[in-house]
Amino acid sequence: xxxxxxxxxxxxxxxxxxxxxxxxxxxxxxxxxxxxxxxxxxxxxxxxxxxxxxxxxxxxxxxxxxxxxxxxxxxxxxxxxxxxxxxxxxxxxxxxxxxxxxxxxxxxxxxxxxxxxxxxxxxxxxxxxxxxxxxxxxxxxxxxxxxxxxxxxxxxxxxxxxxxxxxxxxxxxxxxxxxxxxxxxxxxxxxxxxxxxxxxxxxxxxxxxxxxxxxxxxxxxxxxxxxxxxxxxxxxxxxxxxxxxxxxxxxxxxxxxxxxxxxxxxxxxxxxxxxxxxxxxxxxxxxxxxxxxxxxxxxxxxxxxxxxxxxxxxxxxxxxxxxxxxxxxxxxxxxxxxxxxxxxxxxxxxxxxxxxxxxxxxxxxxxxxxxxxxxxxxxxxxxxxxxxxxx
Numbered sequence: 001x002x003x004x005x006x007x008x009x010x011x012x013x014x015x016x017x018x019x020x021x022x023x024x025x026x027x028x029x030x031x032x033x034x035x036x037x038x039x040x041x042x043x044x045x046x047x048x049x050x051x052x053x054x055x056x057x058x059x060x061x062x063x064x065x066x067x068x069x070x071x072x073x074x075x076x077x078x079x080x081x082x083x084x085x086x087x088x089x090x091x092x093x094x095x096x097x098x099x100x101x102x103x104x105x106x107x108x109x110x111x112x113x114x115x116x117x118x119x120x121x122x123x124x125x126x127x128x129x130x131x132x133x134x135x136x137x138x139x140x141x142x143x144x145x146x147x148x149x150x151x152x153x154x155x156x157x158x159x160x161x162x163x164x165x166x167x168x169x170x171x172x173x174x175x176x177x178x179x180x181x182x183x184x185x186x187x188x189x190x191x192x193x194x195x196x197x198x199x200x201x202x203x204x205x206x207x208x209x210x211x212x213x214x215x216x217x218x219x220x221x222x223x224x225x226x227x228x229x230x231x232x233x234x235x236x237x238x239x240x241x242x243x244x245x246x247x248x249x250x251x252x253x254x255x256x257x258x259x260x261x262x263x264x265x266x267x268x269x270x271x272x273x274x275x276x277x278x279x280x281x282x283x284x285x286x287x288x289x290x291x292x293x294x295x296x297x298x299x300x301x302x303x304x305x306x307x308x309x310x311x312x313x314x315x316x317x318x319x320x321x322x323x324x325x326x327x328x329x330x331x332x333x334x335x336x337x338x339x340x341x342x343x344x345x346x347x348x349x350x351x352x353x354x355x356x357x358x359x360x361x362x363x364x365x366x367x368x369x370x371x372x373x374x375x376x377x378x379x380x381x382x383x384x385x386x387x388x389x390x391x
Contacts, residue, residue: 019041019042020039020040020041020042020352021039021042021352021353021354022042023039023307024307025307026259026306026307027258027259027280027281027306027307028259028260028279028280028281028291028293028306030279030293030306032304033293033294033300034300036303036348036349036350037300037301037302037303037304037349038279038303038304038305038306039352040303040342040349040350040351040352041350041351041352042351042352042353043341043343043351043352043353044353045322045324045325045341045353047322047355047389047390048389048390049339049355049357049387049388049389049390050387050388050389050390051357051358051359051385051386051387052385052386052387052388053383053384053385054072054084054374054383054384054385054386055074055082055084055089055383055384056381056382056383057381057383058074058076058082058376058381058382058383058384059076059077059078059080059380059381059382060076060077060078060105060378060379060380060382061074061075061076061077061082061363061364061376061377061378061382061383061384062075062076062077062105062106062107062108062363062364062376062378063075063107063108063109063313063363063364063376064109064364064366064374064375064376064384065109065110065111065121065366066366066368066369066374067085067111067115068116069085070085070368071083071084071085071086071146072084072085072374072384073092073109073121073142073146074109074376074384075106075107075108075109075123076105076106077098077100077104077105077106077107077378078098078100078105078106079095079097079098079100079105079106079125080092080095080106081095081106081109081123081149083142083146083147084384085146090145090146090147092142092146092147092148092149093147093148093149094140094148094149094150094152095123095149096123096125096127096136096138096152096154097127097128098125098126098127098128099126099127099128099133099165100126101126101165102164102165102166103126103165103166103167103168104125104126104133104165104168105125105126106123106125107123107124107125107126107135107168107169107170108122108123108124108170108171108172109121109122109123109172110122110172110173110174110180111174112139112174112211113174113178118141119141119142119143119144120139120140120141120142120211121139121140121141121142121149122137122138122139122140122155122172122174122180122211123137123138123140124136124137124168124169124170124171124172124182125138126168127157129161130161131161131163132161132162132163132164133161133162133163133164133165134157134158134159134160134161134162134168135157135158135168135169135170135182135184135185135202136154136156136157136158137154137155137156137170137172137180137182137209138152138153138154138155139152139153139155139211139212140152140153153213154213155209155211155212155213156182156207156209156213156230158184158202158203159201159202159228160201160203162187162192162203164187164188164189164192166185166187166188166189166238167185167186167187167188167193167237167238168184168185168187168238169182169183169184169185169238169239169240170182170183170184170185170240171183171239171240171241171242171252173242173243173244173250174211175208175244175248175250176244176248178210178211179208179209179210179211179216180208180209180210180211181206181207181208181232181242181250182206182207182208182209183206183236183239183240183242183252183254184202184203184204184205184206184207184236184239185203185204185236185237185238185239186203186204186236186237186238186274186275187203188238193237193274193275194275196234196235196236196237196274196275197234197235197271197274197275197276199221199224199226199227199228199231199234200226200227200228201228202228202230202231204234204235204236204237204274205228205230205231205232205233205234205236206231206232206233206234206236206239206252206266207228207230207231207232208230208232209230215229215230219231219232219268220232220268220269221269232266232268232269233266233267233268233269233270233271233272234270234271234272235271235272235273235274235276235298235299236252236254236264236272236274237254237255237256237257237262237274237275237278238254238255239252239253239254239255240253240254240255240311240312240313241253241254241311241312241313241314241331241332242314243314243315243316243329244316245316245327245329246316246318246327249265250265250266251263251264251265251266251302251314251329252264252265252266253311253314253331254274254311255308255310255311255312256278256279256280256304256305256306256308257278257280257281257282257283257288258280258281258282258283258285258307258308259279259280259281259304259305259306259307259308260278260279260280260281260304260305260306260308261280261304261305261306261308261309261310261311262279262301262302262303262304263301263302263303263304263329263342263349264299264301264302265302265347267299270299271297271298271299272298272299272301273295273298273299275288275289276289276292276295276298277289277292277293277294277295277298278293279293279301279304279306280306280308302347302348302349303342303349308335309331309333309334309335309336309340310333310334310335310361311331311332311333311334311340312332312333312334312362312363312364312378313331313332313362313363313364313365313366313375313376314329314330314331314332314365315329315330315365315366315367315373316328316329316330316367317329317330317341317367317373318367319367319368319369319370319371320371321370321371321372321388321389322371322373322389325341327344328341328342328343328344329341329342329344330365330367330373331365332361332362332363332364332365332375333354333361333362334361334362334363334378335361336356337356337359337360337361337362337377338354338355338356338357338362339354339355339357339362339365339373339375339387340352340353340354340355341353341354341355357385357387359375359377359383359385360377360378360379360382361377361378361379362375362376362377362378363375363376363377363378363382364376368386371388372386372387372388373386373387373388374386374387375387
């Protein structure tokens with residue numbers, strides 16, 4: 001592992017962009033449901049990104065959470081939580097056991113809103129269970145020196161358990177009202193993915209819980225027979241990006257199959273369609289559910305990509321360092337690797353810009369208080385990097 005905080009920087013120019021962003025041919029011939037739903041007008045901010053390595057030599061880092069005084073927590077999928085502070089990195093002890101096969105392992109990390117007083121953090125991970133595994137969320141207390149966690153309590157387990165190694169979700173987003181949003185994959189395989197349309201399970205769902213694992217009384221399906229009360233929205237595929245905008249509203253971004261990555265602004269009780277409707281095709285090339293993208297009673301995405309960007313990690317830009325980016329949505333992309341910027345007006349995308357910093361598959365994105373952008377790269381030799389505009 002290597003920590004670099006000083007002179008080693010790379011200067012990467014933003015590409016000159018056309019209208020729309022240059023990209024491969026679409027996998028489908030679907031017509032968007034409204035103007036600007038895909039391939040929005042390309043933007044060129046004229047920004048050149050300065051890339052500063054903070055830590056290199058990480059093994060498939062999945063998430064980064066920024067702490068006060070330029071400290072950070074970083075998850076690595078094999079089951080390690082790293083604490084970075086003052087130029088040094090510590091392996092945090094006391095982390096729950098994970099199932100690291102396939103897409104599993106230690107996944108997201110999030111801070112309790114009262115972290116400064118409580119030191120409470122939340123971790124999501126693929127939990128090994130009898131008969132398989134599943135996405136689990138635990139809360140715990142981070143020691144003052146960052147070297148260990150204590151009082152580990154599981155507050156949520158996705159059901160049912162499934163013996164697979166794909167599509168766990170699983171971003172954790174603390175909301176302004178004290179609740180937690182957790183995104184959950186539908187486990188990928190056919191026919192288990194159809195469970196995203198069934199309400200007696202947590203597969204392919206967005207759930208909302210309280211920090212102790214209890215169910216908020218105003219969840220949309222509380223008291224509904226045969227429905228898991230944690231469910232907030234359904235019909236999702238594999239959401240690996242989720243964040244709040246400046247007004248506190250949740251946005252999610254999910255992986256499509258071949259085509260059909262989706263940006264959504266989920267609302268309570270609504271169905272987002274997977275796998276009944278999709279703007280993509282199966283990996284083998286065939287249509288999904290007969291090849292339809294619109295159906296009554298199912299929500300349209302705010303935006304979709306075809307071909308995919310393989311989105312993971314997102315944050316809204318709030319800061320003055322990238323002055324023209326205020327309020328824009330930044331998304332980690334893994335295929336092709338890079339950083340995607342979307343401008344928004346209300347609930348519509350008005351422009352897209354892409355950067356390739358040359359550091360690999362960006363798995364998570366966080367905007368720091370000083371306006372710099374911190375990202376982790378999901379690679380065998382991954383890293384934590386700080387991005388800023390070249391002066």
